[in-house]
Amino acid sequence: MIEALLISVLIVTSVAVFLALLMVIADATIANYGDVNINVNDGSKDLTVKGGQPLLKALNSEGIFIPSACGGRGSCGLCKVQVVKGGGQLLPTELPWLSEEERKDNVRLSCQFKVKEDIEIKIPEELFLVKEFKTRVAAIRDLTYDIKEVTLELIDPPEINAAAGQFIQFQVPEYELTDEEVYRAYSMSSAPSDNKHVELEIRLVPNGICTTYVHKFLKEGDLVTINGPYGDFYLRDTQREIIFVAGGSGMAPIKAILLDMEEKKISRKIRYFFGARSTRDLFLVDEMKRLENALPDFTFIPALSAPEEGEAWNGETGLITEVMDRMLEHVEETEAYLCGSPGMIDACIKVLEDKGVPEERIFYDKFA
Amino acid sequence: MEGMWYYTAVFFAAVFTNNILLANYLGMCSFLSVAKELKASVGLGIAVTFVMASTTVLNWMVYNFLLEPFGLEYLRFIVFIIVIAAFVQLVEMIIERVSESLYAALGIFLPLITVNCAILGVSLFMVIRDYDLVTSFFFGLGSGLGWFLAIMAMAGILQKLKKARIPKGLEGAGITLIITGIMALAFMGFAGMLMLG
Known part of the structure; x- marks a missing residue:
């Protein structure tokens, strides 16, 4: 009885050892590419x-x-x-x-x-500059009913070296909507000079894996892993007049660029068209007002496409493309930076090209 | 039945009447996931045929020269599986080293096959039906080709179905399984021809 047991153990072990040895040898010879x-x-x-x-x-x-x-x-x-x-x-x-x-x-x-x-x-x-960062959620605040501003404090490494307008990838852990880790890209809205923090503006997309996670589950103090920075959506070093166009959370990279310009005392003429449906979709208006005073020649032009009845609004109304069409004259020498949904960007590029802005001076960041 | 006729009979039975996929419903997972692509189906089919024919022979030797003499038949499940896994791994390494085009065409399918139950199934049937070495080879080859035939037929049908309007709930694996069932029924038409144990 014991003999049979020993033999079976011996046989299985020797088969396994023989095959394992074979694999080790193969690994060191056949699969060894030096x-x-x-x-x-x-x-x-x-x-x-x-x-x-x-x-x-x-x-x-x-x-x-x-x-x-x-x-x-x-x-x-x-x-x-x-x-x-x-x-x-x-x-x-x-x-x-x-x-x-x-x-x-x-x-x-x-x-x-x-x-x-x-x-x-x-x-x-x-x-070459892309790294993985361990971060902690330092603050979450509501910008509108569906956009949250999330501030991440970098832990390790403690500093990020990014250009204003670039984005990071946010790692979403396993939870209800996903059974594996996924990454989603978000633009940084913080000024690059604050290299110890990364600030994101995240709009709730129904059933969006990351946006739902951020809006429903993420709390202050939670640990978050991000990697970055990525992207070539940053201000080109010229003296040209600038047109910014954004909708919704497309505000993020443009805000970062504006803050960066304020700090670096760049005095170019800037017009910023921001599209929203109604006043409840507008946010950071006070911050934009402050920048209008701080920057030498900056105009913030929010436009409402569907203001609600009885809403007190004395700014521009209409689709962002209509407002741009109305207000832009002699813009052949300007540079344009667009950030928002693909539909909005494509429509705005068409308006700008019709106005004579050459294709190579229109930069954009599409939220896919 | 002896000699060449017997081998031929076993071979054809494995392809048609006892098709490993359609009669025994083995090897379904890679079948379901790969049949969508005709080109990949060809690659996987060839790889399965090759691995089935070789591992059946290998496992026959292991069983008859190692397990049976020591009365360890009950260990065949675990031993067969490690032999298959090691063999597939080794073949993948060799292919990757010697021929890049062969690796691109077949090599990437090999890891899929390690866990293909049809491969283990064929080795186990070989034991149950008490085949000799040469018969085992023809049985393995026939089963592999039978699987190849089944996945090719399915890939062809799915190409046609691409333009068809399939009810939402049946898209993907659902409709594939239904078609497999119908194909199995059709293959039962061969049943009178030959039958294995």
Whole structure:
């Protein structure tokens, strides 16, 4: 009896050990690609990493964070990286995420593509500054009935180095609406000089995974993980007149840019068109009033598209596009910065182009 | 029945009358998730055929040379599973190393197969039906091809269905399972031809 037991244990163990040994040997020989070199942006960084691992992971281990929402499972399609040299052919798991043009430029999904030889890649410079931050919710306040301002205090690392207008990704933990961690992007509304805090303006979207979490569950003192900064929506260094256009929580990056201009004493002519349905959708009006006084030539132009009956309103009315159409003359030399829903932005770009603002001077941040 | 005829009979029975997917409903999960894409279905089908044929032979050897002599038949479930897992892992590593195009076409499906119950099922049937080595090979190959046939048929039907208006509640896995059932009924038409134990 005991003998039979011992034999069975012995057999199973030896089969398992044999196979495990086989795997270890295979891992060290067949799957061993040695150290490989990743040349980033024409030699601005030269990384030596262990071969055979996904590019996303390899870059992560070297402190370069590529935006990714699914954690490397190939289901979000965000972690695209252009591979200039080396790398071989596209995998079937990458195909659904890449457009014709991206395939031609050899853009790869970095979580699927494994580094097995020396490669050269190109990534946006600002990704070098991207870090993951542990933060604590310092304050939450209502800006309107559906927009909350969330202030996060950075814990580790304690400071963020961002340009006004950039965004971060907010990590939503598992809860009722999601059974995995997800990331959502939000613009920072705080001035970059306050590098110990990140302030966000988050509008409640019905059934939105992150917005519901923030509006219904998040409390002061909660810990939140974010990563960033990302994005190229920042003020260009010129002397041109500026047109800002925003709707709803599109206020956030523009507010950050305005605060930054105030601190840096930039004295360009600014007009800021802000679209809302009625007065209950307007917020930070006092702050804008203050900035009108603080900045040498700044006009805040809120416009209501559907003011309620009997509402005391002596400002502009109509769709933001109608108001812009009415008020903008001789704007060929201006720069425009737009932030809001895709529909609003597309309509505003059309108005601006009709008024003669060239396409390359219209910058925008679409909330998808 | 002896010799070549017997092998042929087992082979065809595994493809048609005892189709591992349609008669035994094994290997459903990867079938349901991959059948949407015709190209991926081809890749997965070939990979399943290859792995089934090879692991059946491997497991036959393990069973007859290792488990049976020591009277350890009851350990076959756990031993078969580790043999399959290790084999699939090893094949994936080798393919990734030697041929990039083969890896792109087949390699990425291999991890899916490790947990495919049809693979384990075929090894277990082989034991129950007391096949010899060569028969096991033909049985494994036939079962793999049968699975391949089933997923190809389903992928073809789903391509046609893309334009059809399917009731909301039946979209996705629902309609796929119903079609699989109808296909299984159709395959029962082969039943008079041959039958395995």
